Amino acid sequence: MQDRLKAAFDQIHADDALKTRTKQFIHNRTHGYSQDQSRPSPRWATLVACCLALLVVAGGYLSYTAPVAAISMDINPSIELSINVYNRVIDVKAYNEDGAALVQSLPLQHMHYADAINTILSDQAAASYLQTDDYWQITIVSGSERKNQTIRNCISRQTDISVKHIYCSSHHEDIAAAHAAGLSCGKYQALLLLQQQNPDITAADIQNLSMAEIRQLLQDSLPEAGQGHNQNNGSAGNHSGSHSHGQK
């Protein structure tokens, strides 16, 4: 039987055509038996693709959540918007009770900053302050003067606020300093100006004051009455722009 089995299997041969096709197949797959077989295996390629996708997602998330600028609005509600590189609001902080009430009532997250400012300005609570209190300001703080100008122009173009009434600072570290002092960037800039005239003034002294009261303090502290604090622009560290006196 063993011989019969051998004879039976001896009938089976790999024909020449199959051998030739196989030789050609291997020749093609090995690129002519070249030594450069550095093509990654499908498993590695998948792993690399997954890592790249993860990097892209992580990079996108990090870039979206990283603040590049802050826009503070000190009406009486004192609010600060953190802006990412895509000009979207990624965080909203309130620095007084009115601000907290306003922030709670408005969905500002992920809006374009100009839309967010329009939303705040059109809110009834903020509008009532704008009518009664003629002094408020918007302060932009980012790492570059160019970015400040872009934001300032955009706000001016898309809202009803004049460019000359928006205050800017290209000192990005001012944001952290303002937050450490428990103030919005706008009030912090005012504090810096006040301290030039009166070094004894602290953040706690102005924390609960409205911008109109701070402005009054600033005017009172200046040696020459009527000059206004605008003349101190730049003295608090290359600051530019001016404080607003309402809408145009």
Place this chain on the structure above:
Amino acid sequence: MRSETEVNQAIERYGDTVKRICLLQLKNASDTEDIFQEVFLKYALSSVIFDSQEHEKAWIIRVTINQCKDLLKSFFRSRTVSMDKAAPLIAPPLTEQSDVLQAVLSLPPKYKNVIYLYYYEGYSAVEIAKLLGKKNNTIYTLLARGKQLLQKQLGGDEFAGSTESRI
């Protein structure tokens, strides 16, 4: 990677063995050709250094069996029917040899490789166990049962005693 000459020599030397194993496992020419090519591509890309031709042959047999198993297990295959399913892999003439071949092919899959490796390739049960990654006793059992099934189909007692002679 191996040279073209080495690969061509291997195809000539082991082509028949690979084809026979494919015949045992697969049912159509297209799958056989795929496995045939994949086995020798693996050989070409492999950097395994063989101690002898026997070692090399055992490697080729193991790779062929594994490739066939992978193909049979594959998701795609389990849900599709090949175009040439109707065409048999071989159409041997109606001879005594073809009866024997059909008898082996009709065995349940787990017996076919063992019977082939033992009776045709001349491996011992211990060598087959090593080659297939199974226990020696499993191989003995498979050999005994496979032999009984073949005897039932083909008649005669020519297999009797031959298993014990080569362990």
